[in-house]
Amino acid sequence: MSPALITLLFLLFAIVMFVTEKLPLGLTSMIVCIGLIVTGVLDVKTAFSGFIDSNVILFVAMFIVGGALFETGMANEIGGLVTKFSKTEKGLIIAIMAIVGVMSGFLSNTGTAAILIPVVVGIAGKSGFKRSRLLMPLVFAAAMGGNLSLIGAPGNMIGQSVLQEATGESFGFFEYAIIGGPILLLGILFYATFGFRLLPNHDVQEEGSAFEEGRDYSKVPRWKKLLSLLILVITLLGMIFEKRIGVKLAVTGCIGAILLILTGVISEKDALKSIDLKTIFLFGGTLSLASALRDTGAGQMIADTVIGALGANPSPYVLTFVVFIICCVLTNFMSNTATTALMAPICLSIAQGMGADPRAVLMACVIGGSCAYATPIGMPANTMVLGIGGYKFNDYVKSGLPLILIATVVSMILLPIAFPFFPG
Template sequence: MEQLLVFLILGIALVLFAWEKIRYDLVAFIALGALVLFGLVPTEQAFVGFAHPAVITVAAVLIISRALQYSGLVDEIGRVVSKVSTNSLVQIIILSLIVAIASAFINNIGALAIIMPVAIQLARKSRTPPSSILMPIAFASILGGMMTLIGTPPNIIIATFRQDMSGEAFGMFDFAPVGTILTFIGLLFITLIGWRLLPKRQTAGSANRLFQIDNYITELKLTASSKLNGKRINQMNQIAHSEVLALGIIRHGVRLHAPSPFVELMENDILILEADTDSLKAFIDNTATVLVGGKEMHQQAAGSKDIHMMEAIVMGDSPIIGKTAVDIHLRSQYNINLLAIARREQQIWQRIGRISFKTGDVLLLQGRSSNLTGAINDLHCLPLAQRDLSMGKPRKVFLSLSIFMLAIIAVVTGLLPVQIAFSIAALLFILLNILPLREMYTSVDWPMIALLAAMIPVGEAFETSGAAQVLTDRILHIGTDGPVWMVLAMVMMVTIGLSNIINNAATVVLMAPIGIRISGQLQVSPDPFLMAIAVGASCAFLTPIGHQSNTLVMGPGGYKFSDYWRMGLPLTLLMILLGIPLILFFWPF
């Protein structure tokens, strides 16, 4: 009965993970809560995951990643990368290599976020479709995480499972022999062949911007007979029986940007509206307003030169995920307009004030530069344009690298366990004022931390209930007539399948006990199975939902769901075909 309950709860959790309507950390806590209620996880053990070394290490690595950005090191990298050749192949090679190397030592999402705006700017300058370059660097960021213990959370989790099993965790560079070779081979495929398999798709038909908004912006004048005279802006759509967005008002030759919903309209006001053809026609017919002819006044009115548009992508740790523009008071708090949203295979223009934001959404924002910059920083979004690169102080760069290298040396030499060494490093970054205290908290991906903390007791229940043993027996039964390496390949392929559907950290928590049990029953070393699971968890190349790096590039690259298979499937097969012999060479049974 316990096994059935565990399988049922995990099955529902897997469906919810893949469905994506409920955020993954909440899904993990739903599963944990259900297991606690049914007595499968003791109440006193429900929250021990928050003190788990893997959770502490992941949090520390995220803080260190942000500190290295603040130190000025990232600015120097961006400055060099922005000067690369206009040749597409050279750009892809250099950017992919830099992202992969950076991902080995800092969070791979952070590494991608550093390079992605530069990549888009280079693509636009050379009039190359962003679709040719963004997926390659996203895949490179995933590959790079294979190379070190801290490169990706699954490696950290795998190391703690080995610690619990044998008393000795994997070291900082134990992943390097297999991971570095696979990363190198993967980069060769991506840069020489893979990017050519991708669609050469100009997003929204524009080489300069993701969105073409000009055709949707119109100016209407309120005449003496207009039904809007004396009415508030928030009454417009109800009166007009139409859905339009008021971007601004020109009154006496002065532009009022992002006006309050309570501003009263007056005769001779010129409304700057965003609307499609049908909505605009209904608005004009029902309000007795008239189109303004001639040169567009909203570009000439006083104050218009300060108004700009900027594209920004919603990052995984953004506080606006699950909320709407109305919920966060985008206009009243930041004085900016949300003009459009690009999400996966579609661009959303209408009723966008009621659309809940998701990770990877590309927002088209309009406002004054200072307001845009402040809002994008506060909302944890990534501007999709080349950012102003500020030269970091050499002292800060050198000091930051010194702290980081000392932490790595402490782990490699066995002087300190990884969670202690990196926690001390994170603390030093704060005490030495390299990273502001506020940024220490905002740099942590709290949904990821919550997911790990909840899934650790879930994984323990999966093992103690006997459910893991049932799956172990099933895998061994299927591979009973084949060699041991075939069982290893099956474990790796199951891991790859799960990591393309659910979060790869959750995948590792579920698969590691199975790998350990299989090795025990086969009476072989568990290390090759743990390595196969680690590699499989970093092979989320088949879907945009398997890894945040894939999600982040979907909107800016204009990719469809099926585009990931074009390059992802051959890359995945390459990782399996080469990964198994490499694992067995460096980690024999």
């Protein structure tokens, strides 16, 4: 049996297990990871490389930074300030999604989510609203906001580089926002109206964790509260100016976590307690599947099979739609960066082969590749809130699929208008 076929079987197993949850999500991920080693699809180093992936290190660091904000009670104080301006649950959802969406357009969407997750949990604790109702809109807004500018997400730059190499043209800094802006606005409107009922409604109380609610913080020294906030702000600034200072997100997060422990704001014991290991095993293990899809050519096979079914001379409209859907599906099981890197060259070749301007198809590839809303492994931020929000796999499917539908409709209407296939 070929490595690509074995990989596809493990992909099918993972999908079935994630949907049914007959096994814990982290256990499923580890079965896939070990299975790919035992069957010879991946070597040990490649299979376990996900556990030292920069996003996993970022998870660990930001769990500690967030944990310090809770251990000191500072998150609750911040939550109290925000809730003064947004009294209703819908008002909070709108405010959170708008703030996160705009920030993600200019910062890392993963970094933005990592910084604001503990703050939103604090808001939930202070306001009395369930965190499961607020965290999912937060991570969805982070993904949508990434399409507001050229630097909002890595996939945007991949689409740009493919276009530049092939045609010498470039997307403008805010050109992604032609599609991404309306998707974000309609996404916020959707979850403030019809989608409000689809948001998970779980009671989450992680007894003994750094996110525990209803605690007495009156004996915590004021300096600890202020220092936890100061280090959070410094960490955020480091992430904002990542490219200028030349320090990666994960390293900045680690510096923040180390400072919190060194200064005694949070103890080593509480720092370790704040790390959600379920998230680490789920994300780290699943990255082995993403590597196998890429390295064995299984991902390429999926893309080629579907696109090949369109025939020798497909309509550019149909091609754009199919590319968008393929990218939507792949990105929910691979990273959006890997999905865009895989699909962009294929899309470019087909568009050029039919004599069409590749900009619309590449834009569909990038936007579709960002629609990682329907699984907890679609993007790092989705995984980060899995345990904190008490979510199940189907919570993402139920809440995220309508957003994919919205993104699809918006894209199919605006792409041919903004990026004509055959410019006059």
